[in-house]
Amino acid sequence: MEKLTVSTVTPVYSGKDYLPDLVAKIEHVRENWNTLDAPVELIEAIFVVDAAIDESLVVLNELKGDRPWVRVINLSRNFGQHPATVAGILHTTGDWVVTLDEDLQHDPAYIERMLETSVFKQADVIFANPEQSVHQKPIRDWTSRGFKSLVARVTGNPHVQEFNSFRLIREVIGRAAASVCTSETYFDIAVCWFTNRVFSISLPLKDTRFIKSGESGYNIHKLLGHARRMIVSSETKVLRTGALFGLLAMVMAILFGGNFLINKLFYPETIPVVGWTSLFLALMLFGGLLAVLLGIALEYLTVIMLHSQGKPTFFIVDRSSDHLLAGYFRRKQGNAIPDKDVTSD
């Protein structure tokens, strides 16, 4: 039977306490699909050790001993979670790639649900979105959501709010995005260069490490770094808005200037204070002009930046093999999902 294949990628930094359980859970998914003779196989679990600060590498080497499907990639130094994810994706060989955190925040048991959603929505990317508070600390969750919302507005990319490190990506899309990523590219933004078939599903995600210890891999410095890379990797909508404001200021300055000139020539007695209006209009005109010119220059810069970062002109994707999974999921659901829910190219 023809089978689709799934690879998992997990960046590892300080997960020695969680890795045995994570591998066991991935193994359970793998064995479950084998037992059910599902048309999908979890062929590899790739762990990218990003200069781990604990004994994660030792633990992983022990775990892979009798599990040939577990692969360990050891990065030469700490590059960060996104570069580690990119490295892992470039080493995968499955039709679908699932990225998971090391700390069991993302339960591999949900991979099947994500696959199911992707197949019926003909999606290329599925992000997991938390059903409830991830950190059980309202301020932490609110900051995270608010931050994403702000970046979504600034960049004009609505998918930003769905971004999550628990994601299922069609391999060709993930590989293509990973291959164009530089150290300054935000991986999920690069994914959106290749597809807009991006969806999210609500899952019960919980950052148990943060809840128990109060420690998080993210601090304000890292969050700002994320924001910077998100903005640098995006077409910034705010630039166009700025240029538009500049243009509006110029038009208003010209209109008011005309009005002022008529008043000056024909009704000079209506101008009580001489000089103030012309000074204000000159500032408005040249300020607007500067904003427009700066907007154009930055637009050029954005085009060059995106080009140098590898934003493609076009990309081809083949979704035809999804039908293998669609049949499986329909059978599992007892034909609960009607045919019309599945769109085809």
Added chain:
Amino acid sequence: MLFLTKTSPRTNAHVVSIFGAGLIGLAIHQSLEKTTCYHSETLPFTWNNLNQQHQDVDAVNEKIATALQHQTGAEQHASRVSFVWSAGKGGFQSSQDVMEEELKNFIRVLEIFKGLKKKYPETVFDFHLLSSAGGMHDGQRFVDSILAINPCSPYGSLKQAQEQLLITARPSINYILYRPASVYGYVGHDGRLGLIPTLLYNGHYNKVTTIYGNLNTLRDYVPSIDVGKYIADRIRLGLSDVKEPVKLLASGKPTSIFEIKNIVEKISGNRIYLTFRDEMENSSDITFSPALLPRGWQCTDIETGIRDVGNRLFHALV
């Protein structure tokens, strides 16, 4: 063919005959020359003209006899002759006729090898066969067993037949089979240029490159220099300690043509223009599990490898 001899008075004689001076043959030759004191020469070896080939074979036999003649008794017992088959103009698109002709040539070389072995019973004879991972595992993803072969093309069948000829000759022949994945490198413009040098070359001249497949085709790319070095080490050390005679020479990291294109653009600073053709489609994915890679095999990462090829190619173009 490339002929190397090591006849230092302090060491035992070693003769290496490399049949096929292509990308891999030259890489083996360069690696042997770099690290050991071999005397090297190029001998004519005709493939199409049988009469001429007989004369060439006589010349090779004479060369080998000369190299071994000073060795007697215990010395001759320790002398070695290594045959390396890295010849073949065929590829995935080659027809059955071309492949049959190539098999005949291989059988003739194998007969020469057997004849020499009979003639010098005290000498150790090794046969190193360059097979093909792609040919043997056509269209397979994440190959995790070297036994799971699936030759689909005439080229794959040829490689299987060549391997079988050696396997059935065991134990009378010491042999080793190398199955390199998609090998890339640059040795000049005389032979075929592979995908990577072609992209670099066409990018340099703003030419369009035709891809017979698609951007998402996954392959496992290995640099010819690494393959050459690994085989040269096995040639130098001999095959007496080789327990597993099949060596998969892959990187274990699948790479798509899209990635290759991006790396080439980044390295060369040139835009790469591509056109795609469906006929002669060669778009099946062929990837390998890293668990199969042999001990001692090291593969340079794709970006460094492409940089190296780029340096050689651009240096040659200047």
